[in-house]
Amino acid sequence: MNTHPCHAAIQRPLTVGILGGGVAGATVALRLADLGINTLLIEASNGLLNGPPICHLHAGGNLYREISDIQCLTLLRQSIDSVRAYPHSINRRPTVIAIPTSDGGDANALLPRLKQVAKEYQRLVTMDPANKVLGEPDDYYRCYTREQFVALAEKPLPKKAQSHDDWLIPLAHNLNPDSLKFPLILVQEYGWSLFRMAATATLALQDSPHCQLLLNTRATELEQLPDGWLINTTSTANASTADSTQTHKVDFLVNACGFRTGLVDDMAGYRRQRLVEYKAAYVAHWQTEGIWPEVIFHGERGTPKGMAQLTPYPNGVFQLHGMTDNITLFKNGLVASSALSAQPQLPQPYQTQIDQGWQSEDVTARTQGAIDHMARILPAFTSATVGGKPLFGAQQIPGSDPSLRAADVSFEGAHYARVEIVKASSALTAADRIVAQLASLGWLKWNCLEQVSEEIDLTPRLSPQLANTRQHSAKQVEALAIDLAFERGYPEALALNMG
Incomplete structure (x- = not known):
């Protein structure tokens, strides 16, 4: 396997719309923003990673006796990359x-x-x-x-x-x-720590010049264009403010809505089991x-x-x-x-x-x-x-196999991706495959000697370390994580560093 770390150079202007600010959507946004790609991250709730519980890295899949060895090795590799991407979590x-x-x-x-x-x-x-x-x-x-x-x-x-x-x-x-x-x-x-992951993503994306973050905003309609998508959204700032509607044009659409991914598939006109x-x-x-x-x-x-x-x-x-x-x-x-x-x-x-x-x-x-x-x-x-x-x-x-644990992303046409992670550690893999898809469309060019030709999807080996998740200290991340735990009604201990 070629281990030379690749970097992407933007060939022409590009805006990626991401629906969903959970682990999947936030990680895709972090990767794209880290590469200098303009992203529009739309999240229906008032915060990032405000979803199902995460407590375990799954670095080898030993929690599950029933899954295959291949899934275990995949989870190991993805977990290592995830530790490097979210170093304070x-x-x-x-x-x-x-x-x-x-x-x-x-x-x-x-x-x-x-x-x-x-x-x-x-x-x-x-x-x-x-x-x-x-x-x-x-x-x-x-x-x-x-x-x-x-x-x-x-x-x-x-x-x-x-x-x-x-x-x-x-x-x-x-x-x-x-x-x-x-x-x-x-x-x-x-x-x-789910809360330190949320804090890491929040600090990094709020500070990024390449990410427009829209919270309390829901996509209500999608329209496919020859060169991208129109996203109609409704936003609610607070109880005293009327809902506002807006239309956004993006070149590429990422469906990262977690268990609601099927709702976006339906809006986009795609069927998926x-x-x-x-x-x-x-x-x-x-x-x-x-x-x-x-x-x-x-x-x-x-x-x-x-x-x-x-x-x-x-x-x-x-x-x-x-x-x-x-x-x-x-x-x-x-x-x-x-x-x-x-x-x-x-x-x-x-x-x-x-x-x-x-x-x-x-x-x-x-x-x-x-x-x-x-x-x-x-x-x-x-x-x-x-x-x-x-x-x-x-x-x-x-799919239809309830024992599946290692899954990442699938594509429809040239301008639509759905992130379908089962475990949080698969999110960075999904993000990197989306980057490879953007390169195949001519928006990006790899600044490295060659691709990883042995990989089925020809995904270049991007470094799992993200500059934007390392700009804040562990203490800053923990402080925001404590605030997030309090706001969401959970004990402070779930946000504290351990070990």
């Missing part, structure tokens, strides 16, 4: 993969994939030392036997985690080894000692013993997932598009929750259910309490 703590004795899985069955992912990580670091963002390749994962785990239970809790063992000690103090299959596996899959799944994660407060890693207790999805995920934040705040229909998943919450519309229709109660928020009794009931689900394996977690409103939203999945 990562919580540097490992993830522990544990298999309860009640689960039919075998921890040893995970080892061939882990070896393959670790080998690929080593190759990427050898290719470019700047890719070493997940710790040392030799330490990408480590296995712990029952005897080693029991021995850690005799050690005092460290004040600061300085080794792999230090991260395991809180688990050893709280988990009965008889409830687990061994080995336990510690992986350098880091956490990802996709799934949409409604999900939620829950916020709990647990007074416990020690510095915790993230812990994934594998389980069969959709059953009462579905996977349980414990994600730590500062100040005793934890984010919870439970892959059952009563916790993270929802009955009839996975829906498909139809022949009449590219937009899958969620049941009305879920759509109402997305649009209007949750009732307090639902917050309490489902968060308590998540706490009880975790306490099945981690009994001390029984003392946890509701820590805030859920993080919730709908996830789109292109």
